[in-house]
Amino acid sequence: MAKLxxxxxxxxxxxxxxxxxxxxxxxxxxxxxxxxxxxxxxxxDNLGSLIAKKTGKEGGPKIMVAGHLDEVGFMVTRIDDKGxxxxxxxxxxWSQVMLAQRVTIMGEDxxxxxxxxxxxxxxxxxxxxxxxxxxxxxxxxxxxxxxxEALEFGVKPGNSVVPYFEFTQLxxxxxxxxxxxxxxxxxxxxxxxxxxxxxxxxxxIVYGVGTIQEEVGLRGAKTAAHKIEPDIGFxxxxxxxxxxxxxxxxxxDSELGKGPQIILYxxxxxxxxxxxxxxxxxxDENKIPYQFSSIAGGGTDSGxxxxxxxxxxxxxxxxxxxxxxxxxxxxxRDDFENAVKLIVEAIKKLDNETVKEIVLA
Numbered sequence: 001m002a003k004l005x006x007x008x009x010x011x012x013x014x015x016x017x018x019x020x021x022x023x024x025x026x027x028x029x030x031x032x033x034x035x036x037x038x039x040x041x042x043x044x045d046n047l048g049s050l051i052a053k054k055t056g057k058e059g060g061p062k063i064m065v066a067g068h069l070d071e072v073g074f075m076v077t078r079i080d081d082k083g084x085x086x087x088x089x090x091x092x093x094w095s096q097v098m099l100a101q102r103v104t105i106m107g108e109d110x111x112x113x114x115x116x117x118x119x120x121x122x123x124x125x126x127x128x129x130x131x132x133x134x135x136x137x138x139x140x141x142x143x144x145x146x147x148x149e150a151l152e153f154g155v156k157p158g159n160s161v162v163p164y165f166e167f168t169q170l171x172x173x174x175x176x177x178x179x180x181x182x183x184x185x186x187x188x189x190x191x192x193x194x195x196x197x198x199x200x201x202x203x204x205i206v207y208g209v210g211t212i213q214e215e216v217g218l219r220g221a222k223t224a225a226h227k228i229e230p231d232i233g234f235x236x237x238x239x240x241x242x243x244x245x246x247x248x249x250x251x252x253d254s255e256l257g258k259g260p261q262i263i264l265y266x267x268x269x270x271x272x273x274x275x276x277x278x279x280x281x282x283x284d285e286n287k288i289p290y291q292f293s294s295i296a297g298g299g300t301d302s303g304x305x306x307x308x309x310x311x312x313x314x315x316x317x318x319x320x321x322x323x324x325x326x327x328x329x330x331x332x333r334d335d336f337e338n339a340v341k342l343i344v345e346a347i348k349k350l351d352n353e354t355v356k357e358i359v360l361a
Contacts, residue, residue: 004169007192007333008169008176010034010188010191011167011176011178011184011185011188012167012178013030013033013034014027014030014031014034014180014184014187014188015167015178015179015180015181015184016166016167016178016179017029017030017180017184018071018104018106018111018160018162019069019070019071019160019162019180020070020071020072020073020074020075020090020091020160020161020162020215021070021073021090021091021212021213021214021215021216021219022070022075022090022160022212022213022216023106023160024048024069024070024210024212024213025048027069027070027071027180027184027187027210028044028048028050028069028210028212031050031069031187031190031191031210032050032052034191035050035052035190035191035194035208036052037195038052038054038191038194038195038197038198038208039052039053039054039194039208040053040054040055041053045220045223045224045226045227046223047212047213047219047220047223048212048220049069049209049210049211049212049220049221049223049224049227050069050209050210051207051208051209051224051227051228052190052194052207052208052209053205053206053207054194054197054198054205054206054207054208055205056197056200056201056202056203056204056205056206057201057202057203057204057205057351058205059352060202060203060204060205060351060352061203061204061205061231061232061350061351061352061355062204062205062207062228062229062230062231062232063204063205063206063207063230063231063232063233063234063347063350064207064209064224064225064228064230064232064233064234064305064312065189065190065193065206065207065208065209065234065236065343066186066190066209066210066211066221066224066225066233066234066235066236066301066302066305067183067184067185067186067187067188067189067190067209067210067211067235067236067237067301068183068186068187068210068211068212068213068214068215068220068221068237068301069183069184069187069210069211069212069220070091070183070212070213070214070215070216070220071091071162071163071179071180071182071183071184071215072089072090072091072092072093072182072215072325073089073090073091073160073161073162073163074087074088074089074090074103074140074160074161074162075087075088075090075158075159075160075161076105076140076155076156076157076158076159076161077157078157079144079147079150079151079155079156079157080139080147081146081147082144082145082146082147083142083144083145083146083147083149083150084117084139084140084141084144085105085114085139085140085141085142085150085155086139086140087138087139087140087161089135090160090215090216091215091216091325092215092298092325093135093325094325094326095132095133095134095135095138096132097323097325097326097327098116098135098138099116099117099118099133099138100115100116100117100118101115101116101163101164101327102114102115102163102164102327103115103116103140103161103162103163103164104161104162104163104164105140105142105155105159105160105161106159106160106161106162107153107154107155107156107159108154108155108156108159109153109154110154112142112153112154112155113142113164114140114141114142114143114161115140115141116138116139116140116141117138117139117140117141118133118138140161142155162179162180163179163180163326163327163328164179164327165177165178165179165327165328166178170330173333174257174332174333174334175256175330175331175332175333176330176331176332176333177328177329177330178328178329179327179328179329181238181319181321181324181329181331182215182237182238182321182324182325182329183214183236183237183238185236185237185238185319185321185331185336186235186236186237186238187210188336189236189319189336189339189340189343190208190209190210190236191208192336192340193206193208193340193343193344193347194206194208196340196341196344197344197347200344200348202347202348202350203348203350203351203352204231204347204350204351206347207228207230209221209224209228211224211301214237214300214301218268218299218300218301218303218304219304220301221235221301221302221303221304221305222304222305222307222308225304225305225308225312226308226309229308229309230305230308230312231312231313231355232275232312232313232314232350232355232358233302233305233306233308233312233313233314233315234275234302234314234315234316234317234343235300235301235302235303235305235314235315235316235317236316236317236318236319236339236343237300237301237316237318237319238318238319238320238321238324238329238331239254239261239263239293239295239318239319239320239321240252240254240293240295240320240321240324241254241255241256241320241321241322241331242254242255242320243255243256243320243322244322252293253291253293254291254293254320255291255320256320256321256322256330256331256332256335257332257334257335258289258291258320258335259283259288259289259290259291259334259335259338260288260290260291260317260318260319260335260338260339260342261290261291261292261293261317261318261319261320262276262279262280262283262290262291262292262293262315262317263293263294263295263300263302263315263316263317263318264276264292264293264294265294265295265296266294266295266296266298266299266300266303266316267295267296267297267298267299267303268298268299268300268302268303268304269299269300269302269303269306269314269316271302271314271315271316272306272313272314272315272358272361273361274313274357274358274359274360274361275313275314275315275358276315277361278346278349278350278354278358279315279317279342279346282342282345282346282349283342285345286341286342286345288338288341288342288345289338290338290342291320293318293320300316300318301316302314302315302316313355313358313359317339317342317343319331319332319335319336319339320332320335
């Protein structure tokens, strides 16, 4: 692989970090390392969401830009007498993307490698081969010969389990393959927004946030937003790409490389018209490409942010990504960079008067 530039190194460090809901320490430490040079203050809420504050103008509106630290994964629930490890999914998984995949158990004495076990086809009936395996029937093989040996390896109930995959630039170097794009790319956007505002006058206070436990109910966004009390909220996340075989335009019509997605509607929120209009106008003025999208079957951190206190006008801006909620996903670097540019240009406009107009839009 070619030598990584500073941005790609950051993206690699973020996606390689292991952090399922409830155990986001590794990605939080990576995000803190990268965002701290551009923040006036970095702190956490009581559940562990990371909040980096940058003041442009005292008394200006508070702008929250939130990506979530957690990735979908698993949690060890029990170990049988032969040393096979059983687990609970943490976040949404489809059984067909799980079997025979390598995982890392975050054991008490360090990482333990395993593979999600499956029966070989040779012993399956013709009927059984046609049926997906239920998640409840899956297990992780760590090479232990007994429960006692598994425990000696440092594996025990409650341990986090994450997909194993290394960050990879594809031959088309704009195409980036990694685990945990959902949603380390949102964390990267928050970092880069603060970086690009470092020496820029802006009429507000910006909070770059890495939230916890988004994949199990948008929980960290709720507590972080209560801590910040923002005036405007942006949830930055991945969205659905529709540019692979078998996906109709009716299901998803976004394409990689065609710009960030402006989410009109998802299961957690109807986007705020005033914020949406500002973002679209900003994109048009700056010739930043964008796509509209809706996600009927999922939500983003904006769903919690917009219901904070007496309400926060909010919008989700996402990056079209292939194969989310699996071991590896693909996104386009240009979409990441254009999302950052769009949010930065919008933030420059968000003074007290503009925010008042947005609320009444």
